Amino acid sequence: MKYGLIGEKLSHSLSPDIHRIFFELTGKKGDYGLFELSIEELQPFLLNASDKGFKGLNVTIPYKKKVISYINELSKEAMKIGAVNTIVPGNMLKGYNTDYYGIDYTLRKYHESFYWDRALVLGSGGAANAVITYLEDNKDNEFNEEGIDNADKKDNIDYKKNKDNVNKIYLASRDKIAAKNKFPHANTVSYDEIADYSPFDIIVNTTPVGMFPSVGASPLTKEQINGSGFLFDLIYNPAKTRLMELSDELGIPNVNGLYMLVAQAVKAQEIWNGEEYGQDLVDAVYLRFLGERA
Numbered sequence: 509m510k511y512g513l514i515g516e517k518l519s520h521s522l523s524p525d526i527h528r529i530f531f532e533l534t535g536k537k538g539d540y541g542l543f544e545l546s547i548e549e550l551q552p553f554l555l556n557a558s559d560k561g562f563k564g565l566n567v568t569i570p571y572k573k574k575v576i577s578y579i580n581e582l583s584k585e586a587m588k589i590g591a592v593n594t595i596v597p598g599n600m601l602k603g604y605n606t607d608y609y610g611i612d613y614t615l616r617k618y619h620e621s622f623y624w625d626r627a628l629v630l631g632s633g634g635a636a637n638a639v640i641t642y643l644e645d646n647k648d649n650e651f652n653e654e655g656i657d658n659a660d661k662k663d664n665i666d667y668k669k670n671k672d673n674v675n676k677i678y679l680a681s682r683d684k685i686a687a688k689n690k691f692p693h694a695n696t697v698s699y700d701e702i703a704d705y706s707p708f709d710i711i712v713n714t715t716p717v718g719m720f721p722s723v724g725a726s727p728l729t730k731e732q733i734n735g736s737g738f739l740f741d742l743i744y745n746p747a748k749t750r751l752m753e754l755s756d757e758l759g760i761p762n763v764n765g766l767y768m769l770v771a772q773a774v775k776a777q778e779i780w781n782g783e784e785y786g787q788d789l790v791d792a793v794y795l796r797f798l799g800e801r802a
C-alpha cells in the first residue's frame with residue numbers, strides 16, 4: 509500500500525520513520541514516501557492520488573489550509589480548525605485533522621486532568637488553531653453547566669465568586685490585533701501583558717521559539733510561567749526545550765510534541781484502514797521511535 513506526506517520542504521520529516529515503525533509493529537505492508545510539491549502540482553496530485561495507488565496522504569506546511577478547496581468531505585474537527593492534515597484519496601476526497609487527536613492523546617496521557625479553567629496559548633498560527641479548537645471543546649463544563657465547581661475547587665470561594673475567572677483562553681501574540689482577527693473568541697494578549705493574567709492551568713507553546721537550532725531561546729521567562737499547572741511544548745527537536753527546562757526548575761510538569769506527532773500519525777492510519785488502534789499502539793510506536801534515536 510502506498511502512503512505519503514505532501515508539503516513544500518520535507519527533508520527533515522520524521523513521518524516516514526514513524527509510519528515504518530507502525531507497519532513493523534502491526535505487520536501491515538506499506539510504503540510511506542515524501543512528496544515535495546509546488547502549488548501548481550498540488551491539485552493534480554490530489555485528484556490522481558487514488559489512480560496512482562495511494563491509500564492515504566498526510567499534508568503539512570504550507571498546504572494544510574490550501575487543500576481544503578479540493579476536498580469533497582471534511583471531518584467535523586477539520587471543519588472547525590480550518591485545516592486538513594490527513595486525506596483519504598478517491599473520487600470523493602475526504603479530509604481530516606488528526607493533530608486534534610494528537611493533542612487529545614498527549615493531554616490525556618501526560619496531564620493529570622484534561623479539563624482546564626485558564627489556558628495560555630503562545631502563537632497564532634496553524635497549530636494554535638488546532639490547540640484552541642481542542643481547548644474550547646474541553647472546557648470545564650461541570651462548572652459551566654451546573655454552576656458548581658469540580659470537587660477540588662468546591663471550597664475555593666474566590667473561584668466561586670469569580671466565574672469570569674474560568675474557561676478563559678488567553679492567546680499571546682506578537683501582534684495582538686492580527687491575532688484577534690484570526691481568533692475572535694480568544695482573549696488576545698501581548699507578551700508584556702502575560703504577567704497580568706498568570707498563573708495558568710495549562711500553557712501550550714505553538715511558536716517555533718526554542719526549536720533547533722535556536723535551542724537556547726524561550727518564548728516566556730521563568731517569572732511568566734511561575735505558578736502555572738502544566739506546560740505542553742509542541743516542539744519535538746530538541747526533546748527538552750529551554751521553556752521545558754525552566755518549567756522543570758519550577759517543578760511544573762511538562763511534555764514536548766513528539767507524542768503528539770506519533771499519535772496524529774497513528775490516528776491517520778486508523779482513518780486510512782478503518783480500524784481502531786488506541787493508546788497502546790501509540791505508546792508502542794513512540795517507545796520504539798525513541799529507542800531507535802537513543
Ligand code: NAP
Pocket residue numbers: 569607610630631632633634635636680681682683687713714715716717719727742743744764765766768769770772
Ligand atoms: P506557524 O503557522 O508558522 O505559526 C507559528 C506562530 O508562532 C506564528 O503564527 C507566530 O504567531 C508565532 N511565531 C512565529 N515566529 C515567532 C517568533 N520568532 N517569536 C515569537 N512568536 C513567533 O507554525 P505552526 O504550523 O503553527 O507550527 C508551530 C510549531 O508547532 C512548530 O514548532 C511546529 O514544529 C510545531 N508543531 C508540532 C506538531 C506536533 O505534532 N508536535 C504539529 C504541528 C506543529 P504570532 O505572529 O501571533 O506571534
